[in-house]
Amino acid sequence: MALLLLFRTLFPLVFQVGILNVTTSASSTDRIEAWLPDDWNGRFLATGNGGIGGCIDYNNLQYGAGLGFATFGTNGGHDGQTGFDFFLNRPEDIKNFGHCAIHTEAEAGKQVVAKYYGRNASYNYYSGCGTGGRQGYEEAILYPDDFDGILMGSMGVDWLHVVASKGILAHRLGWPDLNSPSYITAMQWSAIVKAQIALLDPLDAVTDGIIDNPTLHNIDPSIFACGTGILNSSLCLTAAQANTVREIYQPLANSSGHIVYPAFDLGADTSVFSANTKVVNGTSIPELSYTVLTDYWRGAVYNSSTWTPLNFTTADMDFAVNLNPGGINIAGGSSHNVSAYHARGGKLLAYHGRADQTVTSSISSRTFQRTAEALDLTLAEMHGFFRLFYIPGMGHCSGGPGAWSVGQPTVDRPTGAQFNDTQHNILLALVDWVEDGNAPGSLVGTKFAGDQLQGGRVKAQRTHCAYPNASRWDRVGDTKKAESWKCQLEGVI
Ligand SMILES: *[C@@H]1O[C@H](CO)[C@@H](O)[C@H](O)[C@H]1NC(C)=O
Ligand SMILES: *[C@@H]1O[C@H](CO)[C@@H](O)[C@H](O)[C@H]1NC(C)=O
Ligand SMILES: *[C@@H]1O[C@H](CO)[C@@H](O)[C@H](O)[C@H]1NC(C)=O
Ligand SMILES: *[C@@H]1O[C@H](CO)[C@@H](O)[C@H](O)[C@H]1NC(C)=O
Ligand SMILES: *[C@@H]1O[C@H](CO)[C@@H](O)[C@H](O)[C@H]1NC(C)=O
Ligand SMILES: *[C@@H]1O[C@H](CO)[C@@H](O)[C@H](O)[C@H]1NC(C)=O
Numbered sequence: 001m002a003l004l005l006l007f008r009t010l011f012p013l014v015f016q017v018g019i020l021n022v023t024t025s026a027s028s029t030d031r032i033e034a035w036l037p038d039d040w041n042g043r044f045l046a047t048g049n050g051g052i053g054g055c056i057d058y059n060n061l062q063y064g065a066g067l068g069f070a071t072f073g074t075n076g077g078h079d080g081q082t083g084f085d086f087f088l089n090r091p092e093d094i095k096n097f098g099h100c101a102i103h104t105e106a107e108a109g110k111q112v113v114a115k116y117y118g119r120n121a122s123y124n125y126y127s128g129c130g131t132g133g134r135q136g137y138e139e140a141i142l143y144p145d146d147f148d149g150i151l152m153g154s155m156g157v158d159w160l161h162v163v164a165s166k167g168i169l170a171h172r173l174g175w176p177d178l179n180s181p182s183y184i185t186a187m188q189w190s191a192i193v194k195a196q197i198a199l200l201d202p203l204d205a206v207t208d209g210i211i212d213n214p215t216l217h218n219i220d221p222s223i224f225a226c227g228t229g230i231l232n233s234s235l236c237l238t239a240a241q242a243n244t245v246r247e248i249y250q251p252l253a254n255s256s257g258h259i260v261y262p263a264f265d266l267g268a269d270t271s272v273f274s275a276n277t278k279v280v281n282g283t284s285i286p287e288l289s290y291t292v293l294t295d296y297w298r299g300a301v302y303n304s305s306t307w308t309p310l311n312f313t314t315a316d317m318d319f320a321v322n323l324n325p326g327g328i329n330i331a332g333g334s335s336h337n338v339s340a341y342h343a344r345g346g347k348l349l350a351y352h353g354r355a356d357q358t359v360t361s362s363i364s365s366r367t368f369q370r371t372a373e374a375l376d377l378t379l380a381e382m383h384g385f386f387r388l389f390y391i392p393g394m395g396h397c398s399g400g401p402g403a404w405s406v407g408q409p410t411v412d413r414p415t416g417a418q419f420n421d422t423q424h425n426i427l428l429a430l431v432d433w434v435e436d437g438n439a440p441g442s443l444v445g446t447k448f449a450g451d452q453l454q455g456g457r458v459k460a461q462r463t464h465c466a467y468p469n470a471s472r473w474d475r476v477g478d479t480k481k482a483e484s485w486k487c488q489l490e491g492v493i
């Protein structure tokens, strides 16, 4: 392991930036980057990857270092966010992305910290979203000693089902036959989703463009058929298309008939399965826009550079899940055994948008419930080490109409001391929990005008609650103020 201290940066604090290559086998290397603040808060922060990995997460690095953490990022064992060559016939790289890269980052990073600052960090943390959420949960299962606190956004656990779902849903739509009678165009989908929001949003008492909890609702797709007046004559559905909508919102079953993945969330953007065309020479041809599926099945599942998802079926999904390349599906797929992490006092803090178009939101509550079952814990015991915050109206990791900024790592961090505390910043909330035992019961999320986090105007704020509590308007106060939203148990509306 050679640490190459590259340069000092002066914005926005003074950091030392270093890059190291960690050789993990004769044929594999992890690239790790360290941002080491002069004004160190004494803590270590490792960060995860997005999608198919291959990139150091600079948002997370800048965010962590800006808060004073000695912060590390990893490429997950390969370079490149699209493509399959980095997995094709490269079992060590598949393994690194599957379950080793974050552990390598933790071990190497801790050594760098000790060497650079002359002492070990007082506490060790992790932060990641999507695939990074999957990596965090996998750490708790396999390497419980790496971290004291793990922050997991949009947990992409049971990763192979998350990825496969894009192919299964596209085929339910009739794709790749764009002329199939059941096919629904991207323009129709956006009208369908808009209508879902218009119909369901008011049911949670506040008409704010947000369906607080889409899993509590059901819509009969026949209302989108021509003649009902919900969609106009150029967008309304035929009977065959209405049936497609019905199928799209069913959960995924494997070939033995077991439900393996929850239904796509009502109100979430559907592009991930509905916008699978590419225009070539003026003609639309079918191409899956979610490249992770094609790339991963080519490189890591089938070892074939010519495989295409044009005929993707449940059998392709099951094959991958049973193969479990590099142990990628341990987290929340084949295991929920975080008992060693629980026993050593580690904390898990999760957040998930209720309009997540990439990782269906109920995967997080499923993981919470299955963890309780695997460890045989009561809700109070679960809340002693694992808390999940749902964020209504947030998409994948960030963004959307909801009051989504809870200080999670994004390109920018909200400026101003009022956002830099344990109520508004979820990483600081985790620190407070780990180091001072203050478990977060609620958080305050902010919607900034134009999603401008740095110096932007506050458009609305809302309280977010620890699942299974959810925030409900008190029916008195200003709905744009956090104090008008109270945490309460919610299973029905
Ligand atoms: C790490 O590896 C990359 C290529 O994979 C190389 O360009 C770089 O110089 C190496 N860095 C160190 C510190 O060895
Ligand atoms: C992948 O396919 C190549 C040839 O296409 C073969 O040489 C290689 O052994 C295969 N690797 C694995 C891991 O199956
Ligand atoms: C730092 O922690 C490592 C184990 O992770 C331990 O071996 C080492 O002695 C510690 N160093 C100091 C200075 O406490
Ligand atoms: C239907 O609505 C869409 C989107 O608002 C609009 O572009 C289109 O012109 C409308 N068609 C008719 C026939 O009203
Ligand atoms: C697109 O048109 C160009 C020029 O006519 C042709 O060379 C190319 O093969 C076409 N591509 C496809 C995918 O049809
Ligand atoms: C895939 O499906 C298409 C029809 O969409 C069919 O023409 C083709 O033969 C199939 N390919 C394979 C490899 O099964």
Ligand SMILES: *[C@@H]1O[C@H](CO)[C@@H](O)[C@H](O)[C@H]1NC(C)=O
Pocket: 254, 255, 256, 257, 258, 260, 318, 322
């Ligand atoms: C379907 O899922 C169930 C439950 O996880 C599992 O036991 C079964 O083996 C799976 N079937 C296939 C074909 O993978």
Ligand SMILES: *[C@@H]1O[C@H](CO)[C@@H](O)[C@H](O)[C@H]1NC(C)=O
Pocket: 337, 339, 340
């Ligand atoms: C769960 O993990 C613990 C500690 O790592 C181990 O002792 C136990 O056997 C595991 N339980 C199961 C059901 O695998």
Ligand SMILES: *[C@@H]1O[C@H](CO)[C@@H](O)[C@H](O)[C@H]1NC(C)=O
Pocket: 041, 067, 068, 417, 420, 421, 428
């Ligand atoms: C934010 O809060 C943390 C923890 O209380 C503190 O260390 C840091 O200096 C604060 N940063 C700013 C910019 O106020």
Ligand SMILES: *[C@@H]1O[C@H](CO)[C@@H](O)[C@H](O)[C@H]1NC(C)=O
Pocket: 383, 440, 441, 442, 466, 469, 486, 487, 488, 489
């Ligand atoms: C859930 O809400 C109830 C009612 O406000 C409160 O008593 C309870 O402490 C909350 N639970 C958690 C874990 O925040």
